[in-house]
Amino acid sequence: MQQMTLQNIADQNDYVCFRIGEQDYCIDIEVVREIRGWTPATVLPHAPDHVTGVINLRGSVVAVVDLAARLAIGKTCPTPRHVVIIVALENQIVGLLADVVSDIMGIDEAAMQPVPDIAAEGAGAFITKVIALDDGRMLRKLDLAAVLPGKDQEAA
Template sequence: MLQNSAHDTPGRRDVVSFRVAEQDFCIDIGVVREIRGWTPTTVLPHSQDYVKGVVNLRGSVVAVVDLSARLGFGPTEPSARHIIIIVMIGDQTIGLLADVVSDILTIDDTAMRQVPDIASEVARDFISKVVTFDDGRMLRKIDLARVLPELGVELA
């Protein structure tokens, strides 16, 4: 289980970076509870197309959201190489299906930029910041509060 890092200091934050549909994203490490390998889900009838289903996480029912489908890149055909990032948002525990976790990074707040106005409204809704690096790499910071749907699943 991941915990908040001692590296979180004013002006800096720790993030988990990961890949979805060959694109790089990140989320604050404080919401991440664990990272686990892919396990098949139990499909929920009439759920959104980006909800893969639910898994049993030590007795709790956890919905798994296909980030690729939710972000508009198309559905993921999960395999043993995929991972589920278990996050806690408010009182809900949700799994995020991703290709791979890349790294845990400490990011300077000065490296976080606004999403350009030219980006679509949907892109600006789902992406809160763009993180830039000196070597030209960029990460998109996902706004989980907007990406994660009202699943209608009672989570234990």
């Protein structure tokens, strides 16, 4: 067993890991405000396809982004088993619809590898790094700035 040193801990950041379909993703825990069960969203006319609608979060209206639709891997048909990950990026608070939160994991920055050039054209728009896990799975680190709706889409 590897002994954990203060240097090892300093090189790690914590990430919230979640699943969309059969794929594993993560985001920095620093941007996560809370994780809540699915609540039916109010649909907004003319909203982008990946915006499921809006929910009431303690008196604030928060847009919910269907990550599967946004990442072009299908549209989610939410059930009570789905989760909404509430994130804050700059001054924007948004809910991210995912199948399940699977883990909170400390990941060493050295374990993060760039998206291969041949795959980076499409995937690189939303994925910044790829992490190979010990169990054989691949974890994709999302670029929330690219995933979240732009200010021009919020008015939709």
